[in-house]
Amino acid sequence: MLLDINHPSKECFGTLNITGSKSETNRLLLLQALYPGLEIKNSSNSDDSFAMTHALQTESNLIDIHHAGTAMRFLTAFFATQEGREIVLTGSSRMQERPIGVLVEALRVIGADISYEKSEGYPPLRIKGKSLKGGTVSLPANISSQYISALLLIAPHLENGLDLTLEGEITSLPYIQMTLSLLNRIGVRTEFKGKNIVIDKQRVISDQTQVVESDWSSASYHFSAVALSNDAKVTLSSYREDSLQGDSVLIDIYKKLGVTTRFESDHIILEKVKDFNLPESIELDLVKAPDIAQTIAVSCYGLGVACDLTGLHTLKIKETDRLVALENELSKLGASIRVTDESLHLSASQNFKKNQTIKTYSDHRMAMAFVPLALKINHQIADADVVTKSYPDFWKDMQAIGFESLEK
Template identity: 60%
Template sequence: MNLKVQKSKAESQKSKVEITGSKSETNRLLLLQALYSNISLENTSNSDDSEVMADALQKSKIKNQKSLIIDVHHAGTAMRFLTAFFAIQEDKEVILTGSSRMKERPIKILVEALQQLGAEITYEENEGFPPIKIKGKKLRQSKVSLPANVSSQYISALLLIAPKLENGLELILEGEITSIPYIKMTLALLNEIGVETSFVKNVIKINQKSEIVNHQSTIESDWSSASYWYSIVALSEIGTQITLSSYKKESLQGDSALVEIYKSFGVETVFNSNNSITISKNSNLKLETLNFELNNCPDIAQTIAVTSFGLGIGCHLTGLHTLKIKETDRLEALKTEISKLGANISVTTDSLTIQQSNNLNSNIAIATYQDHRMAMAFAPLALKTPLIIQDAEVVSKSYPAFWEDLQNIGFLIEKE
């Protein structure tokens, strides 16, 4: 489904949007809930990824079914977390597979780490990539090391199962650590349910915990989803306000860096007493190149790049090496699509640079590469020029109500 997206003449300057729970927090807590049945969850994400995760974990509970085939489709988080989860499910044999793109996304570093702990995992097709076969068993080792600059999802996958290992886990990270906020999120969620952890220099230790007391978690709304609303406000007239629920000032999510980053785009954030935030455009910008290091929040790079281009200012974004193994190679995809609109953009293996320019081509069709963030990052540009977003339904991966929410605040959206 292709959608034409454009600005409404009757666009409201003040709007409210409800955003469901963080996909990152939800998927971690779903796995912990599967390990400890007396955890209850509120405000879970309604994303495809979280539904895939929940469905797979539900299948794991079926008694007398020792062999399973689970298809995670495009859900990278589910692939990584479930690989670790099923490695410790004794007497279960599982084949984890996914979409054609998923079969191109590496899993070898996580598999090898689990094998160090004693896991039995083999590749069904290509070495180092899904699909994989996992024969669940008790893992008796308690010490493992892996490169620190890998996707934090590999690290979190190990940390989440660690309390159920008979001697806990000591994880040694070698080199400079990537995406520390996501690791700290995982540790904080473990702490919330009563698991003792430590993170000193490059060593993480998780204590064994066989049972926990009854625990209820209310999941904070998703900051990655909030990024598109920050972009919309930045690209709007001074005075535009959007209220989003529900967010914490002391967030576990790395993408809450939006609050500081978007000050450079004239957007201010107010945390309200009811856990909502109000974001407002309150100033114009100096036309200077902005520099952001996004090692801790790479998922908002596409949004920031599009915002910069739409405002006619340059940007230099670094710390983006993990974007090449996402739903698509996000750096190359951004380069291709934003160039169509008239941008002068260059990318390396871990950075992106857009030159200051006022070029903006109209009625361009944006390819989304089966990547939800490509669709949503480009949509706010409709405030500047009509756009066609191809395969627009891909947003359901993380934010199913995205197009409906845009319409509700005054965007005109038509099927092509």
């Protein structure tokens, strides 16, 4: 689906209900499979969470999670613990290019029976579930926090619990802390000191309900729209000041770009600051929140603010190589941009080239990050329905704050 995007009024006003966090939902879904007395409310309605739900409920021995990277990592660990069950876990062609060897090796150390169906180190995987001993294991911490979270989520069901040592610089620490906090919330004891995490065996928890906070990554596109508008006030629900999500750093980042945020009950209210003096450039280390890099880069280009974004090494193994994709598409729009394997450098410029078609590379965040730029220039978004991976209501919500999208 190719959509032509514009915003006639250049002003954004509205109140939106944002779906639950995909990251929290998928963690809680796995925990619910381990602890059936756990009830979940405000679950994400994303494709990824539907893929996770289906995989946990199906009796099929072939499980295809398509593009859902989080589900691939979490389910690899989960099915390794399912004694007596043998499955093949696979995904899209891109998923079969995304490495998983680090996690598989760590699971093998604690007793898992996992083999590769095609290429060594990559899905599809054949997993023969068994009772895992657990115990002591180490894991490189600078590749993907999802590997770490996958181990932490199954840790209470291991015979000897888990004593995990993280090696090297820790990537996306807030996602590890989210996993530990959710374990704590349901009643599992954890200990995180230095680079060592210990979780004891705990097969039983009390029956309970957990409410998922709305997704901050989804909120990022509304922060961007407010920043790029002439005037704006957008209310989003449901959010907490003590959020577990690393992307809540959006509040501080967009304050530099003329957006104020205030909490009222479980809502956040975003407002455009009039006559705001924008900085000439900003420097951000996004190692703890890499998923918002695309949104920030596009916002800065639209505002004519230079940016240097670092800590982005994990973006190369996402749905696409997001750094190369950003370089390609922003250059197409007239930007002066340079990327490395772990950083992005954008010069201050508003040399907009109108009516360009933005490729999305089967990446939901590429599609959504570029839409707010319609407040500055008309353009097209290719494969626009890819947004359902994380934010199925995206187009409806953008229309509610004044964006128009016409199918070409």
